Amino acid sequence: MLVFIMGPAGVGKTTLTHKLGNWIKRNIDTDVGFVNLDPAVEFLPYNADVDARSIIDARELMIKEKLGPNGALLKAIEILEKNLDDLVIRIKELRRNYVIIDTPGQLDMFIFHDFGEKIVSALQEYERSVGIFLWEPSMLISPINAATLFLLTIIVRFRLNIPVVPAVSKIDLIGDQYRSTFYDSLAKIKEKLDKEAGAVSELISNIYTVLKEYSIPTRIIGVSSEKEIGFDLMYGLLKEVFCVCGDLT
Ligand SMILES: Nc1nc2c(ncn2[C@@H]2O[C@H](COP(=O)(O)OP(=O)(O)O)[C@@H](O)[C@H]2O)c(=O)[nH]1
Ligand SMILES: [Mg+2]
Numbered sequence: 001m002l003v004f005i006m007g008p009a010g011v012g013k014t015t016l017t018h019k020l021g022n023w024i025k026r027n028i029d030t031d032v033g034f035v036n037l038d039p040a041v042e043f044l045p046y047n048a049d050v051d052a053r054s055i056i057d058a059r060e061l062m063i064k065e066k067l068g069p070n071g072a073l074l075k076a077i078e079i080l081e082k083n084l085d086d087l088v089i090r091i092k093e094l095r096r097n098y099v100i101i102d103t104p105g106q107l108d109m110f111i112f113h114d115f116g117e118k119i120v121s122a123l124q125e126y127e128r129s130v131g132i133f134l135w136e137p138s139m140l141i142s143p144i145n146a147a148t149l150f151l152l153t154i155i156v157r158f159r160l161n162i163p164v165v166p167a168v169s170k171i172d173l174i175g176d177q178y179r180s181t182f183y184d185s186l187a188k189i190k191e192k193l194d195k196e197a198g199a200v201s202e203l204i205s206n207i208y209t210v211l212k213e214y215s216i217p218t219r220i221i222g223v224s225s226e227k228e229i230g231f232d233l234m235y236g237l238l239k240e241v242f243c244v245c246g247d248l249t
Contacts, residue, residue, distance in 0.1 A: 002091075002099050002127050003238060004120065006156060007134030009105040012169035012225055014038070016134065017102040018046040019225040024098050024235060033096035037087075037119070038104040039076035040069070048102075050090045052076075055083045073109060081115040088122045099127075111159050120160045130241050131156060131164035132234070137174045140220065143192040147204040147211065150186060154214050163241045171222035171229060186211055 003020075005013045014036075021032045036048040040058035044051075058076035061067055067075060080087065091099065103110045110116035123129055133153045139145045149166050157164040186208065193205040221237060223230035 001097070001238065001242075002101060002123055002129040004101045004103060004129065004131040004160075004162070005134065006103050006107060006110060006131055006164075007169070008107045008136075011134045011136055013105075013134060014041065014044065014102050015225040016132075016169065016223065017100045018044075019228060020231060020234065021046060021098070021100040023228060023231045024100075027232075028098075028235070030097040033091075033094040033099040035091055035094075035099055035101040037080070037110070038102060039080060040073050040105060041102075044102075049094055049096075050087070052080055052087065055080060055087065070106075073104070073106065077104065077109050077113055077115050081113075081118065084115070084118055084122065088119065091123060092126060111156055117159060117161075120162055124162055128242055129162045130238055131160060131162055132238075133164050133166050134169045135166065137168050137171055137222070140168055143189045143196070144200055144204055146220070147186075147189050147193070147208075149220070150189070150211050151207070154211065157214075165237055165241065166220045167230075167234060168220055168222045170224060170226070172224035172227045 005017050005020075007013055017034060017036075021034055024030065025032045033049045034046045035050045036044055037052045039052045039056050041053070042059065056076045056079040058069075058072040061075055062069065062072040065072070065075070091101075103116070120129060120131075133149075133156055135149050139149050153164050153166045190205060190208045193201045193208070221230055221233050223234055
């Protein structure tokens with residue numbers, strides 16, 4: 001199984017790649033590969049079996065071509081796209097039961113650039129692929145934000161054409177009192193929005209039907225890479241995505 005870890009910059013993708021990969025190795029007793037697709041990352045906590053920086057390093061581009069960080073990243077992604085076949089072959093040759101794939105810091109570079117779509121499409125032809133879409137805990141404290149997370153998860157799924165499950169990172173940073181106020185399922189969000197006045201609430205409440213129809217019926221899992229919380233739930237969910245077990249809530 002290929003597991004793409006996605007989400008905005010700083011959300012904890014690289015840390016989760018490392019910790020979840022090691023957790024699977026230890027607890028499931030299976031072989032795990034690590035792939036880094038971020039050409040701009042400076043430090044990796046895991047040993048990347050395939051590393052995009054061996055094709056192009058965005059930091060070197062900044063110096064060589066006198067580019068700013070965004071320009072260098074964009075150029076690096078374009079170079080990776082040109083070397084897609086090479087990258088895909090290297091990942092295929094890993095032949096591990098699980099391969100955890102860390103994606104570029106900037107979410108848009110992966111989701112809205114052709115590179116993301118092309119590499120996912122090439123890889124999923126040969127191996128079951130799933131995405132984990134990570135979000136900061138603050139997103140789930142408001143029902144509108146939580147609905148936005150579900151919407152974005154659907155957009156990512158349609159862009160990449162693989163199942164994508166939403167998850168919240170860094171839950172060790174928030175107290176239990178906040179955790180219980182999380183909107184972790186669509187039904188709970190809908191219930192709350194129906195009681196709230198305002199154009200945005202009404203809009204999101206109306207598109208609930210779409211959300212319900214197209215979302216994988218899952219609840220949002222909270223994880224902490226720091227404290228290794230929620231990894232068993234996340235692993236279970238990854239497995240269930242591919243079985244016909246019905247509702248995952
Ligand atoms: N408290 C806490 N911090 C975390 C956790 N996961 C990542 N971080 C921190 O968040 C920052 C960004 O993490 P990183 O994995 O580089 O994010 P990325 O840009 O999404 O790859 C780092 O300082 C990490 O130490 C977590 O589970 N708990
Ligand atoms: Mg990273």
